[in-house]
Amino acid sequence: xxxxxxxxxxxxxxxxxxxxxxxxxxxxxxxxxxxxxxxxxxxxxxxxxxxxxxxxxxxxxxxxxxxxxxxxxxxxxxxxxxxxxxxxxxxxxxxxxxxxxxxxxxxxxxxxxxxxxxxxxxxxxxxxxxxxxxxxxxxxxxxxxxxxxxxxxxxxxxxxxxxxxxxxxxxxxxxxxxxxxxxxxxxxxxxxxxxxxxxxxxxxxxxxxxxxxxxxxxxxxxxxxxxxxxxxxxxxxxxxxxxxxxxx
Amino acid sequence: xxxxxxxxxxxxxxxxxxxxxxxxxxxxxxxxxxxxxxxxxxxxxxxxxxxxxxxxxxxxxxxxxxxxxxxxxxxxxxxxxxxxxxxxxxxxxxxxxxxxxxxxxxxxxxxxxxxxxxxxxxxxxxxxxxxxxxxxxxxxxxxxxxxxxxxxxxxxxxxxxxxxxxxxxxxxxxxxxxxxxxxxxxxxxxxxxxxxxxxxxxxxxxxxxxxxxxxxxxxxxxxxxxxxxxxxxxxxxxxxxxxxxxxxxxxxxxxxxxxxxxxxxxxxxxxxxxxxxxxxxxxxxxxxxxxxxxxxxxxxxxxxxxxxxxxxxxxxxxxxxxxxxxxxxxxxxxxxxxxxxxxxxxxxxxxxxxx
Numbered sequence: 001x002x003x004x005x006x007x008x009x010x011x012x013x014x015x016x017x018x019x020x021x022x023x024x025x026x027x028x029x030x031x032x033x034x035x036x037x038x039x040x041x042x043x044x045x046x047x048x049x050x051x052x053x054x055x056x057x058x059x060x061x062x063x064x065x066x067x068x069x070x071x072x073x074x075x076x077x078x079x080x081x082x083x084x085x086x087x088x089x090x091x092x093x094x095x096x097x098x099x100x101x102x103x104x105x106x107x108x109x110x111x112x113x114x115x116x117x118x119x120x121x122x123x124x125x126x127x128x129x130x131x132x133x134x135x136x137x138x139x140x141x142x143x144x145x146x147x148x149x150x151x152x153x154x155x156x157x158x159x160x161x162x163x164x165x166x167x168x169x170x171x172x173x174x175x176x177x178x179x180x181x182x183x184x185x186x187x188x189x190x191x192x193x194x195x196x197x198x199x200x201x202x203x204x205x206x207x208x209x210x211x212x213x214x215x216x217x218x219x220x221x222x223x224x225x226x227x228x229x230x231x232x233x234x235x236x237x238x239x240x241x242x243x244x245x246x247x248x
Numbered sequence: 249x250x251x252x253x254x255x256x257x258x259x260x261x262x263x264x265x266x267x268x269x270x271x272x273x274x275x276x277x278x279x280x281x282x283x284x285x286x287x288x289x290x291x292x293x294x295x296x297x298x299x300x301x302x303x304x305x306x307x308x309x310x311x312x313x314x315x316x317x318x319x320x321x322x323x324x325x326x327x328x329x330x331x332x333x334x335x336x337x338x339x340x341x342x343x344x345x346x347x348x349x350x351x352x353x354x355x356x357x358x359x360x361x362x363x364x365x366x367x368x369x370x371x372x373x374x375x376x377x378x379x380x381x382x383x384x385x386x387x388x389x390x391x392x393x394x395x396x397x398x399x400x401x402x403x404x405x406x407x408x409x410x411x412x413x414x415x416x417x418x419x420x421x422x423x424x425x426x427x428x429x430x431x432x433x434x435x436x437x438x439x440x441x442x443x444x445x446x447x448x449x450x451x452x453x454x455x456x457x458x459x460x461x462x463x464x465x466x467x468x469x470x471x472x473x474x475x476x477x478x479x480x481x482x483x484x485x486x487x488x489x490x491x492x493x494x495x496x497x498x499x500x501x502x503x504x505x506x507x508x509x510x511x512x513x514x515x516x517x518x519x520x521x522x523x524x525x526x527x528x529x530x531x532x533x534x535x536x537x538x539x540x541x542x543x544x545x546x547x548x549x550x551x552x553x554x555x556x557x558x559x560x561x562x563x564x565x566x567x568x569x570x571x572x573x574x575x576x577x578x579x580x581x582x583x584x585x586x587x588x589x590x591x592x593x594x595x596x597x598x599x600x601x602x603x
Contacts, residue, residue: 012455041448042447042448042449042450043447043449043450044447045317045445045446045447047313054461057457057459058457061455062447062448062455063445063446063447063448063451063455063456063457064445064455064456064457064458064459065312065313065316065445065457065458065459066343066457066458066459066460066461067309067312067313068309068312068335068336068339071305071306071309071312071336074301074305074306074307074309074310074312074313075309075310075312075313075316076313077273077299077306077310077313078271078273078309078310078311078312078313078314078315078316078317078321079313079314079316079317079445080313081271081297081299081310081314082271082297082313082314082317082318082319083317083446083447085447086317086446086447087447103302103303103305103306104302104305104306104309106302107301107302107306110302111299
């Protein structure tokens, strides 16, 4: 018999706790495969967020630290400064990175920390039960914006890639999606490139991955994927926003 | 090493490097700025790293990352900044990460002022952040002791896998005194850091995770009980204090740090006036030297607690004395340092003399 597919060695055997139709599991897989293919799993150190991915430290098959809410880039800075040879990455949601952790992500980028950030944007607070996030779309209904997010007062979504790409010391900033197979394949290439740049000591790299939350969006898994394509991507355009190697 | 005239903040920074600290993360705040300035200048010379964080919140989380990666790491701040660090200190205690924190206290509450204070005693000794935990707190009274305790702090942190705080005030931080850095030799029996995240290739394959999340209450209770078993061990082994002229004292002054120095001057003046005062100086504020009071309690007519606060250590002294003798209090706050004369007056009043 020939093996045609197997779970990445970059993931442990712990069953993922994510809801049906959530794309966190796919994103975990892409990160894990990238670390294995680049042959850096043994020197990888993950920093887990607070939010849906809080148990990432149980899933990635490498050393890990659990950070306080929003502080993952600061924790990662401490780790990387002690072990410059380690491949250090944070895995953060939109509440963690774009709200409470705004100062930490902006300043890690400003310092050009040689880290990789996987930023999972599903436009809502998932773990706490579907509250409004800084990335919630205008008009999107959440448990704390039940009439739909109001542009005046509740504001419009923060576009983190666009914001961070203005920071001089960043190396690579890109937004990807995993809502279909071609996009997923492209996302994998992008994530792998972000880690490759860290290996080459090029500095701060961030990949924003648009992700689904069928549970809190109140959509079926299929409709949630469609919502990413039709509703989220027009607000969060995919692409490379910064690339020190040229392009973008 | 020769005796060098140094500022207190510099003595603490130099002692940290002497003790093998190679990582410093911090944010500027008066009156402790000489510590980050010294570290930013001197750490690169010994292969170390200084990072100026965007806030105290970020700084303490950088400390968490570096401590979890196995390094000897220091941060320093002053009262409002230490308040901002409390979330991170709770995580450090919960995840059992060793690190050294320096608080050069200034007056509060709020933005308060930049003059010396001891009003962070409760915050330092009773936990400070959320949840059940303690940090070990060392309170130097002079610059030599500040340097020595800073070196000791790194060993204690590693021994107990716990944050250790050097709690001083703006007076200690800004004062100049001769200091001789003692040759540092780490304690021989410090446990290996076989829990630090280094990458599995470096550690032999088994995953290491730094974490303070326990969603199952029975596991969390077990974890907290284990932390408290560790604190009990600290209480047995790490209590430090200094009695001074207590044997014949009619009044025992209890003071730490800067106020203990002033109390010593006051005691000299008292004794010239025929007033027999002594000093019991806690050096560890947590664990507090409760048992030391048993050695001195028989003789004095009462105790006088002197602090640069409205009375915080006072509570622990009352617990130690347990109603057996009167406990009086004299405090100045807002950045005002009490004079020896003010303390003499208090002693005289306690012993029934006129002013």
